[in-house]
Amino acid sequence: MRALVKSRAERGLWLEDVPVPEIGINDVLIRVHRTGICGTDVHIYNWDEWAQQTIPVPMAIGHEFVGEIAAIGSNVNDFKVGDLVSGEGHVVCGRCRNCLAGRRHLCAATLGVGVNRPGAFAEYISLPMTNIWRHNPGMSEEIAAIFDPFGNAVHTALTFPVLGEDVLITGAGPIGLMTIPIVRHAGARHVVVTDLNPFRLELARSMGATLAIDPTKTPVAEAQKQLGMQEGFDVGLEMSGSRAGFVEMIENMCHGGKIAMLGIPAKPMEIDWRKVIFNMITIKGIYGREMYETWYKMSVLVDSGVDISPVITHRYSHKEFEKGFAAMMSGETGKVILDWTD
Ligand code: NAD
Ligand code: ZN
16 A cells, blocks of 8 residues: 655655554454644654654555545454544553543653554555544544544644633634634634734734734733723633743633643743632633544534534645645645545
């Protein structure tokens, strides 16, 4: 089968012929239809310091996908050949205290699909049955392909109640963009989105932001004035991974405000902790998706009419993966999808 492999310890990815993965008795083999390119895949492509320390070479990468079940292990009863499924990208140990307590998203022995074990940028992927999510009838394959990052958005957006609240989203990358229709659906009042990239700010407007601003031109405090807000944002969703974005957020929260933090800073960062303390701000780190409450909510949100489709801006055949990665690196994209059926 064809797979996109990090086969050399240098910049780039290579489309190669590799064996179809074998399945154990508890595994499911999936014929991949479509995949999404994640920022993580770009790090691996670029072979940055994180990738060099993390990725064993050779490794088929990728973790955002949708496909059809092609075969099941002898112990698998809940799934059948032909089911349309996606996979949870974190394979947990199943034996630690958190796993046994049903808090699988808190497993400390998690392995990443396409990071620590073979990934989904391939014609076939094998995963444990406990990592499979079957889609509801009528689900669009493109939306299903990006359930993994959609899950990051849902997990973050629903961490704190937003009904009737004013929400600040820093960073309008694909995940920040997807949080906009979710918090809208969940009843937020003002949804202010910041980014430095005009293409992404325009997408944020089209996906339902009250205001989408470049904070270097319109400070968030100025946006608050425009909207007649008095006391700051109730809920902050940090989606930029930038110190400047986070600092701007802390400055603009109400007393008692709540921040869910998904963006990953490239290095340790300093903030004015006195603001957190005196303003009694809650900050919660968010990683991955809850297994499987977030997945349940994703399916229900899509069925309820939440439309994240504008976030998909580019589509290529897997044979044109170089174009897909170049588009991602340009920053002039939402989500980029690769087709593995041709
Ligand atoms: P992305 O890099 O595409 O988006 C980040 C956006 O932030 C970009 O559009 C960038 O222009 C913008 N930005 C940069 N500086 C800013 C500033 N000062 N103010 C406002 N915006 C600014 O990433 P993504 O794929 O949308 O993911 C969002 C973040 O979440 C990234 O940091 C990513 O590493 C992280 N992430 C975390 C998890 C997790 O489980 N915690 C999972 C996936 C991604
Ligand atoms: Zn565990």
